[in-house]
Amino acid sequence: MIYTMTLNPALDYVMHPLTLDMGFTNRSSTEELHCGGNGINISTLLNELDVPSIAMGIAAGFTGDYLLRRLQEKGVASNFVLLDRGYTRINIKLNGIVMTMVNGMGPKIPEKKVDELLGRMDVVGAGDTLVLTGSIPNSLPEDMYSQIMRRLGGRGIQFVVDAPGQLLMEALEMHPFLIKPNNHEVGRIYGVDIEEPEECMPYAHKLQEAGARNVIISCGGHGSLLLDENGAEHVVPTAKIKLVNATGAGDSMVAGFLSQVTRGVDYETALIFASACGTATAASKGIAKRATIDRVVSALYKKMGRAIPGTIAQDIQANKDRAAAEAAAAEAEATEKS
Numbered sequence: 001m002i003y004t005m006t007l008n009p010a011l012d013y014v015m016h017p018l019t020l021d022m023g024f025t026n027r028s029s030t031e032e033l034h035c036g037g038n039g040i041n042i043s044t045l046l047n048e049l050d051v052p053s054i055a056m057g058i059a060a061g062f063t064g065d066y067l068l069r070r071l072q073e074k075g076v077a078s079n080f081v082l083l084d085r086g087y088t089r090i091n092i093k094l095n096g097i098v099m100t101m102v103n104g105m106g107p108k109i110p111e112k113k114v115d116e117l118l119g120r121m122d123v124v125g126a127g128d129t130l131v132l133t134g135s136i137p138n139s140l141p142e143d144m145y146s147q148i149m150r151r152l153g154g155r156g157i158q159f160v161v162d163a164p165g166q167l168l169m170e171a172l173e174m175h176p177f178l179i180k181p182n183n184h185e186v187g188r189i190y191g192v193d194i195e196e197p198e199e200c201m202p203y204a205h206k207l208q209e210a211g212a213r214n215v216i217i218s219c220g221g222h223g224s225l226l227l228d229e230n231g232a233e234h235v236v237p238t239a240k241i242k243l244v245n246a247t248g249a250g251d252s253m254v255a256g257f258l259s260q261v262t263r264g265v266d267y268e269t270a271l272i273f274a275s276a277c278g279t280a281t282a283a284s285k286g287i288a289k290r291a292t293i294d295r296v297v298s299a300l301y302k303k304m305g306r307a308i309p310g311t312i313a314q315d316i317q318a319n320k321d322r323a324a325a326e327a328a329a330a331e332a333e334a335t336e337k338s
């Protein structure tokens, strides 16, 4: 089973202001509200791919209630500790000419609730994957992820860590199965300005030397790289799309990668699929749907001049057949009612 941990989930309120003038009232042309927080995004995409996962974390107040209800409606299994006070944050994503984000701080987490969460995590065991991702509320210690990994260490759990700066570096000594920073995050860690996957490769080696088994570094429109645990380097371009909203694109990469490696697919194919999932979300309102992912997968293989591998081609065909059957059933039902 894949477990995702979101200690500081959010509702992502995406607004589309036509202008953004500081000190004035700006008006949005359209708005959307999505369940957010990195682990939740990962579980949402896994659910879209029919890969079972359980989203864990801490939620609070009316926003937390809404978040959990929406997850349930989508069929995303969850196991959240509820706080008695405060509310799950609402992160503002201003999707104007330049994307601007204002993320909330999140509620204060009392120690007894952390203990409750740690207790619930005892279900995670041998063969499971635990994804620790996103920022953590201020009231929790900086080394929270490595604390969790130490507590659960030695049980044969595969850890995935996608977190900023110190949180990530602290976790490396526990040899996570996968880390996925982006080029900006890596640049901040090592004090460099890097854009292209090839420029990032030496830093992937440093992160691997520091403890990570597999290192993916995403570089937005420039592509992405994987330095795998066998020392092989893989670089993949990005399919061309019209950017809609990049929120959750990195999380979608993690979900896409896990969806493939957990079924035994080779690392290069898993990276290509991961890249397509990230791009598909960047081309979508919210986390990508399967049909968009399949379109981007096909476009990416075409761009790379390669044939789509058998397992992935079969999935795409099965999804097409399922969508066609669902459309036919819906049409038949509509005809019957009229």
Ligand SMILES: O=P(O)(O)OC[C@@]1(O)O[C@H](CO)[C@@H](O)[C@@H]1O
Pocket: 008, 010, 011, 012, 035, 036, 037, 038, 041, 091, 103, 134, 135, 136, 247, 248, 249, 250, 251
């Ligand atoms: O404030 P954090 O935890 O660093 O990031 C939270 C967040 O920006 O990341 C997700 C996208 O990756 C969004 O759904 C969410 O709002």
